[in-house]
Amino acid sequence: MLGIKALPREEIEAIFSLAKSFQEISTREVKKVPALRGKTLINLFFENSTRTRTSFELAAKRLSADVVNFSASSSSLAKGETIIDTVKNLEAYHPDIFVIRVGSSAALYALTQHTEASIVNAGDGRNEHPTQALLDMFTVSQQLGSCEKLKVLIVGDILHSRVARSNMFGFRKFASQIILCGPPSLVPFDCAEEGIRVEYDLDAAVESADVIIMLRVQQERQTSAFFPSLREYSKNYALTPRRLARARKDALVLHPGPVNWDVEIHSSLKWRVHPLILKQAENGLAVRMAVLFSVGTKKRTL
Amino acid sequence: MNAKHEDEMIIRNATVVNADGEREADVWIRNGKIEAVGRGLTRPAAREVDARGKHLFPGFVDLHAHLRTPGREDEEDFASGSRAAAKGGFTTLFCMPNTEPAIDLEGIAWWVREEGRRVGLVDIYPVGSITRERKGKILTEFCALRHAGCRTLSDDGDSLADSLLMRRAFEYAKLADVLLVSHCEDAQLSQGNSMRESRISSRYGISAVPDIAESIIAARDIALAQYTGGRLHLAHVSSAKTVTLLRQARAAGVRVTAETCPHYLVFTVEDVEKSGFDSHYKVNPPLGTADDRAALRAALRDGILDCVATDHAPHSRIEKELPFEDAPFGINGLETAFSALYTHLVLTGACTLPQIIRSLSFAPAAVAGFTDRGAIAPGYTADLVLADLSRCWTVTEEEWCSKSVNTPFLSRKLSGVIECTWYRGRITYQEQRSG
Amino acid sequence: MTALPRSCLLTKEEIAKTLYRLACEVVEQHGKLNEVVLIGIHTRGVHLARRLRALIREREGIQLPLGILDITFYRDDLTAIGPKPVVRETKVDFDLQGKTVILVDDVLFTGRTVRAALDEIIDFGRPQRIELLVLVDRGHRELPVKADYVGKNIPTQRNAVVEVRVQEHDGADEVILKKR
Numbered sequence: 001m002l003g004i005k006a007l008p009r010e011e012i013e014a015i016f017s018l019a020k021s022f023q024e025i026s027t028r029e030v031k032k033v034p035a036l037r038g039k040t041l042i043n044l045f046f047e048n049s050t051r052t053r054t055s056f057e058l059a060a061k062r063l064s065a066d067v068v069n070f071s072a073s074s075s076s077l078a079k080g081e082t083i084i085d086t087v088k089n090l091e092a093y094h095p096d097i098f099v100i101r102v103g104s105s106a107a108l109y110a111l112t113q114h115t116e117a118s119i120v121n122a123g124d125g126r127n128e129h130p131t132q133a134l135l136d137m138f139t140v141s142q143q144l145g146s147c148e149k150l151k152v153l154i155v156g157d158i159l160h161s162r163v164a165r166s167n168m169f170g171f172r173k174f175a176s177q178i179i180l181c182g183p184p185s186l187v188p189f190d191c192a193e194e195g196i197r198v199e200y201d202l203d204a205a206v207e208s209a210d211v212i213i214m215l216r217v218q219q220e221r222q223t224s225a226f227f228p229s230l231r232e233y234s235k236n237y238a239l240t241p242r243r244l245a246r247a248r249k250d251a252l253v254l255h256p257g258p259v260n261w262d263v264e265i266h267s268s269l270k271w272r273v274h275p276l277i278l279k280q281a282e283n284g285l286a287v288r289m290a291v292l293f294s295v296g297t298k299k300r301t302l
Numbered sequence: 303m304n305a306k307h308e309d310e311m312i313i314r315n316a317t318v319v320n321a322d323g324e325r326e327a328d329v330w331i332r333n334g335k336i337e338a339v340g341r342g343l344t345r346p347a348a349r350e351v352d353a354r355g356k357h358l359f360p361g362f363v364d365l366h367a368h369l370r371t372p373g374r375e376d377e378e379d380f381a382s383g384s385r386a387a388a389k390g391g392f393t394t395l396f397c398m399p400n401t402e403p404a405i406d407l408e409g410i411a412w413w414v415r416e417e418g419r420r421v422g423l424v425d426i427y428p429v430g431s432i433t434r435e436r437k438g439k440i441l442t443e444f445c446a447l448r449h450a451g452c453r454t455l456s457d458d459g460d461s462l463a464d465s466l467l468m469r470r471a472f473e474y475a476k477l478a479d480v481l482l483v484s485h486c487e488d489a490q491l492s493q494g495n496s497m498r499e500s501r502i503s504s505r506y507g508i509s510a511v512p513d514i515a516e517s518i519i520a521a522r523d524i525a526l527a528q529y530t531g532g533r534l535h536l537a538h539v540s541s542a543k544t545v546t547l548l549r550q551a552r553a554a555g556v557r558v559t560a561e562t563c564p565h566y567l568v569f570t571v572e573d574v575e576k577s578g579f580d581s582h583y584k585v586n587p588p589l590g591t592a593d594d595r596a597a598l599r600a601a602l603r604d605g606i607l608d609c610v611a612t613d614h615a616p617h618s619r620i621e622k623e624l625p626f627e628d629a630p631f632g633i634n635g636l637e638t639a640f641s642a643l644y645t646h647l648v649l650t651g652a653c654t655l656p657q658i659i660r661s662l663s664f665a666p667a668a669v670a671g672f673t674d675r676g677a678i679a680p681g682y683t684a685d686l687v688l689a690d691l692s693r694c695w696t697v698t699e700e701e702w703c704s705k706s707v708n709t710p711f712l713s714r715k716l717s718g719v720i721e722c723t724w725y726r727g728r729i730t731y732q733e734q735r736s737g
Numbered sequence: 738m739t740a741l742p743r744s745c746l747l748t749k750e751e752i753a754k755t756l757y758r759l760a761c762e763v764v765e766q767h768g769k770l771n772e773v774v775l776i777g778i779h780t781r782g783v784h785l786a787r788r789l790r791a792l793i794r795e796r797e798g799i800q801l802p803l804g805i806l807d808i809t810f811y812r813d814d815l816t817a818i819g820p821k822p823v824v825r826e827t828k829v830d831f832d833l834q835g836k837t838v839i840l841v842d843d844v845l846f847t848g849r850t851v852r853a854a855l856d857e858i859i860d861f862g863r864p865q866r867i868e869l870l871v872l873v874d875r876g877h878r879e880l881p882v883k884a885d886y887v888g889k890n891i892p893t894q895r896n897a898v899v900e901v902r903v904q905e906h907d908g909a910d911e912v913i914l915k916k917r
Contacts, residue, residue, distance in 0.1 A: 005505070021807070021824045030860035033810035063810075082623045105496075105507045107625030109578030125627060126507025165507055188504035189512075297815045 001291060002108050002121045003128035004169040011294075012173065016138050018290035019283070025062060026285060036065035036296045039096040043069045045122070046083065046102045051257065052122050052132075055281070056099045059288035065097070065296065083107065084114050091115050097296055100124075105162075118295040126160050129256075131291055133166030135284040136254050137174075139276070140211050142283070143252055147174040153205055153247075154178065155237055156215030156264065157226070159186045163256045164215055168196060171211075181205040182215075182237060183227045202237055206247045214239055214255045214264045230263060239273075240266045254280060309333045309727065312343055316353035316688065318678050320360065321660035329358060331684040334726035338680055351722075353688055359659050360678050361393025361685025361725065363666035365454070365483070365561055366537055366611035367636065369395075369426075371417070372410075373402030378616040378705050380414075383636070384423035386614070386704040388731035390636040391720045393685035394667070394675060395424050399431040400459035406431040406442045411450035423730040427670070430455045432471050432482065438462050441471060444478035453670050456483035458537060461519045463489060468523065472532030481669065483535045486519035486544065487587065496627045498588040502575045509627060513594070516587050517543035524551045527558055535669060536560035538613050540587040542597035549606055559669045561609035562598050564639050568646040569710065570595050574626075581622050581629030582710045585615070599652045608665040610658070612639045616706035634709045638697060640689070641716035649717055684727035693719040746891055746899070747912035752872070755888040756785070759870060760792035762886050763839060770797060772835065772865065776804035778842045778854050779825050784903045785872060786841035804829035806840075811853035833862035839886075843901035845871040848882030873912055875899045 001007065025033055041060045043053050053069065060067045072086060083102060090098070095117045100108060105125030112119060123129040141147045152171045158164045158180050168178050172195045180187055180198045192198050199205035206212065217233065227233050239253065253265070253273040257280070261267040313329045318339060328343040329336060338345070369383040378386075387395050397414065399405035405414060411428040418426025430447035434440045436457045444455065455475065461484065462468045475482050495511035497503050503510035520536055524547055527534035539545065539562045551558045565585060570592050574583045583589060590598075601607040615632025622629050640662065647653040667676025675683045697711045723731040747755065767773050770793070777786030783805050790801050805828045809815075840854055851869060858867060870886040875893045891914070893899060898915040902908075 018824055021810075021827070024827060025810075028860065029862060032860065034856065035810035035815060082620060083625060084623050102625065104625040104627035105509070106579040107627070110580055110625070112578075126509075128507075160507070162507060165505070188507075189499045189510070190501045191504045193501070293810075 001130055001295060002112070002119060002124075004130045004133050004166045004173075005128070007130065009173040012134065012137070012170065015134060015287065015290045015294060016141060018293060019138055019286040022062075022286040022289040022293070023283075025289075026282075032062050032064055034064045035293055036060065036063040036096075039065045039296050040093065041065045041067050041097040041099060041292065041296075042090055042093075042095045043067060043122075044086070044090070044098050044100045045069070045071045046100075047123070049101055049123065052101065055284050056120075056122060056288055056292075059285055059292055060097075062285075063289055063292055063296070065292065068095075083111065087111060087115050091117070097292060118298065120291060120295060123162055126162050126165070128166045129162040130166050131284070131288050132163050132256055133170040134291065135280055135287040136163075136167055136213060136256075137170050138287050139254065139280050139283045140252060143276070144210065147171055147176060149174070150176040150210040151208060152176050152178050152211045152213065153181060153209040154213045154215065155181045155202060155205070155239070157186045157217055158182050158191070158215070159188050159226075160218060161215050164213070167213060172196070179205050179209065183233065185226045202243060203246060206243050209247045209251055211252045211254065212239065212247060214253065214259075216256060216258070217260055217263055234263050238262065238264060238266055239269060241268055244269060244272070252276060257281065309348075310345075311349045311351065311727065312345065313351045313353050313358060313686070313688070316356055316358035318358050319655055319659045320677050320679070321656055321664035323656050324357075329678060329686070331686075331724070331727050334684050334728070336678060336680055336682045336684050339678060351688075355690070355692070356721070357655075357689045357691055358678065359391065359687040359689065360663040360676055360682070361687055361723065362391045362640065362662040363394040363670065363672070363676060364392050364612050364614070364636070364639075365396050365535070365609055365666045365670060366458070366563075367395050367397050367614040368400065368616065368632070369397040369614075370616055371401060371414075376705070377618050380417045380421050380426065382703060382705045383614075383616075384418070384421045384426070385731075386636040387424040388723045388725065389703050389720065390612075390638070391640050391662075391687035391689070391723050392424055392636060393723065393725045393730075394427070394670075394672070396427045396429050396454060396670070398429050398456060398458045400436060404431045404436045405429065405447075405452070406434050406436070408443065408446040408450035411447050411452050415451040424725060427454075428452050429458070429483065430480070432457045432462060433467070436460060438464055438467065441467070441474060444474055444480055448478045448480050452480060454481045454483050454535065456485060456537065458483065458485045461485055461487045461489060465522060465526070469526050469530060472526050472530040472534070475532055481533050481535050481671070483537050484519065484523045485537050486516045486523065488515040488518050491515035491518070495586075495588065496584060497574055498571045498590055500571045500591060502571050506575070506579070508579070511588060513541035513543050513590065516541050517547055520544045520547050524548075524556055524558055527551075528554065528556045532557070534558045538563050538566070538587060538611070539598065539607060540566045540590050540594065542590070542594045545597045545601045545606065548601065552606060559608045559665075560606075561611040561666070562602065562607050563611055563613045563633075564635060564642040565633050565710070566590060566598055567595065567602065567610070568642055573710070577710070579626040580710070581624060581626050582633070582708055582712065584626055584629050584631055585613075585633045586631035599647065602647075602661055603653055603657055605660070605665070608661065608669055610639065610643065610661040611666065612636050614704075615708075616704055617708045618706060619708075622708045632708060634704050634706050637703060638709060638711045638716065640687075640720060641695065641718045642711060644691065644718035645716045684724055686724040687720055688722040690719045690721055691717065693717075695719050743913050743915045745911055746873070746914050747889060749910040752910045752912065755872065756788055757792055759886050759888055760789050760796065763789070763870070764793060764797060767837065770799050770801065773837045773839060774802040774804065774831060774833070775839050775841055776806050776829065776854075776858065778840065778850060779805065779807045780906055781901050781903050782842035784905045785843060789841065789870070802831045804831070806854055806857055808850060808853040808857055811857045813849060813853070827857075829858075829861050833858065833864045836864045837866045837868065838864045839868050839870050841870045843872050844899050845869070845874045845882070845884050845887075846877055846899070848878045848880035851882045852880050872901055873899055
């Protein structure tokens with residue numbers, strides 16, 4: 001699974017229904033089913049991410065797949081071995097699933113023709129992070145009953161966010177409205193497609209939102225002059241109790257984690273928003289099990 | 303055989319295509335020159351070529367190619383580049399100075415010219431750099447470079463960021479009688495760019511460059527050319543905005559000419575997406591929108607865009623195997639230029655065949671100041687291309703001449719097969735036909 | 738599509754009678770029933786287990802705990818059945834430690850479903866004993882599995898289809914045989 005863009009709504013729903021079953025498994029005494037017994041999964045991370053990698057690793061292990069973690073720094077790629085080389089080398093071990101994270105956007109599409117195994121995108125540059133969006137949407141549908149016809153507000157550095165991109169495409173498949181809110185310098189060029197609205201003023205944007213997805217601020221963006229200072233950023237784009245009060249009373253606040261408290265979300269809201277953010281992590285495991293299960297049990301096309 | 307007639311040849315019954323039109327004629331060649339063009343030439347020549355049903359073009363002149371030599375001979379050298387050029391119908395070729403070392407001294411320029419001669423398949427002209435080591439700080443010795451064969455100067459690969467230095471270059475170029483070729487790119491705006499900023503780049507989070515990165519510098523250089531009365535040639539024009547500037551400048555009498563490349567006339571940013579972000583579609587400036595392509599095609603028809611240059615940019619297989627954002631820019635273009643234009647512009651009705659031949663032969667020859675090439679006419683050099691436009695070919699690695707194969711046309715079928723190329727009356731390429 | 742030739746193996750009344758007999762056998766075997774739990778295998782095994790529970794409650798006044806098992810994740814042919822197996826609820830919300838589990842399914846055929854169910858039950862805990870109750874045993878075992886309670890033994894051809902239909906799921910009670 002390379003992204004949400006090309007994923008039909010029915011498949012998203014099938015993943016959600018599987019994820020529900022997998023939630024139950026994680027409550028069992030033996031948190032493991034033999035569904036992917038004998039399958040090999042390689043976690044291929046060209047970019048560090050302990051959280052996502054751990055979540056995938058645990059998901060695979062609860063499905064009884066054999067998991068190998070392979071971390072390669074992007075610098076070694078520059079020295080000659082390309083991602084394609086690396087994948088082909090690992091292909092010699094006949095893996096069934098590659099879970100890949102890579103720093104450059106849209107790098108995985110060209111990779112599919114070089115491997116027999118299924119590829120699951122664990123984040124490709126600024127393009128997509130499909131399992132994060134699926135877990136966000138799964139969390140929302142568990143809380144609100146569905147992802148249908150909601151007002152979903154995404155706040156922060158949209159330009160560099162693969163989480164924002166995947167969610168933008170995902171929620172719209174359920175006829176939800178997307179509102180992008182962030183400093184104009186961090187909103188992508190010409191992104192106001194059908195179902196997407198851009199709003200620079202968070203006070204206005206938060207009005208009647210059902211779901212608020214707060215993005216993580218990459219501190220290094222500040223030095224590239226996308227915005228003048230963290231102080232001014234937080235002033236304009238941090239979720240504060242006052243701002244949250246303008247949203248619907250039961251509005252869900254999501255964050256891909258880890259949160260920079262008081263930069264993205266005011267710490268006095270921690271009691272209010274943290275439980276759901278932790279729930280996201282829990283759901284992440286079930287959703288990733290569902291994704292691995294559905295790609296791992298797919299018949300290979302010869 | 304009569305020894306006297308050894309250097310003589312008549313190509314009979316070809317459809318001769320020049321910038322001003324096409325007609326069926328015989329072409330009589332003697333001592334590397336075109337002696338006569340007309341119906342039913344009776345001169346008994348030593349050799350006759352029957353070209354009935356085939357097309358004969360003046361040899362193509364490429365104002366913009368990268369032969370990677372000296373420095374990256376693993377990607378291309380003069381021998382492989384010359385073979386690729388001859389196969390593509392090119393008889394004159396200008397090679398850009400973004401080499402290692404750069405062509406910034408007359409000695410290096412001499413060496414390039416000599417190495418090209420030694421291979422002898424195509425007339426290779428060095429393009430000297432405008433500044434030493436292409437660093438944008440100190441002007442090179444224009445007169446010395448001109449003396450060593452540089453008709454054009456360029457810091458191609460980078461724009462000259464310093465407007466004062468560019469002004470000086472325009473002024474000084476008048477003394478040396480060299481043409482400044484400007485690679486238009488605002489380096490700050492294009493920082494980290496991999497493709498044209500567009501809805502597609504936004505959807506996929508790909509670092510992108512706006513079209514104005516090109517037109518801002520084009521506008522500056524046009525203004526400088528106008529102000530100094532200098533001559534300017536815009537390299538690889540890719541955007542509608544630059545075309546608009548070019549039209550205005552031409553109307554205002556500025557001495558500016560321009561080229562675009564086959565890929566900007568054929569592909570758009572949509573093709574990048576369709577290819578699954580195949581780095582063979584990564585080129586600088588990047589592929590534009592459908593509107594850009596339409597503007598470029600219109601300007602080519604009008605002659606506002608004078609030339610089509612290949613911007614032949616070989617890159618190793620390994621480098622192009624990198625993910626889209628990490629791969630280097632460049633398309634390998636010599637071998638596919640004509641067929642790509644014929645297939646995608648002539649056969650679709652976007653341009654006529656004489657318009658294409660004008661942009662590949664006549665106009666670039668004129669821009670570079672040649673008076674002996676670019677047309678099939680008495681007195682001109684016998685640089686000729688014979689093509690069968692009724693046949694197709696598939697671009698394959700096996701029949702590829704360049705050392706690198708970084709072309710988006712790989713595995714594609716193109717119409718128009720070049721059967722033979724004559725450079726100064728000598729065959730430099732002949733199609734190998736099996737069966 | 739032409740319908741396969743079919744014949745009725747058990748009628749509604751016969752099914753009711755058979756289930757009653759099976760309930761009696763379970764009671765006879767286990768006396769007090771206080772350590773006995775029922776686990777039905779999706780889909781029809783669950784309905785049969787519910788009916789057995791009701792019959793036992795009528796007879797003995799004891800409500801046995803009832804679990805539901807979906808064995809999809811334990812199948813040995815997951816990649817072969819692809820692409821999208823339907824996964825239903827699994828619910829065993831009581832402790833299995835020291836219990837006697839009576840596993841209920843509609844048809845016993847190759848034994849592979851039972852194998853998967855045994856694996857899954859053991860992942861939930863360590864019962865004292867597991868017994869197998871089926872409405873129909875049609876033979877053709879591929880694994881060494883034997884039922885403790887059998888409603889009816891029906892010899893069949895390997896490629897025939899035995900279909901147990903229940904009111905709750907299929908709108909009628911009957912067991913039919915389809916021949917290929």
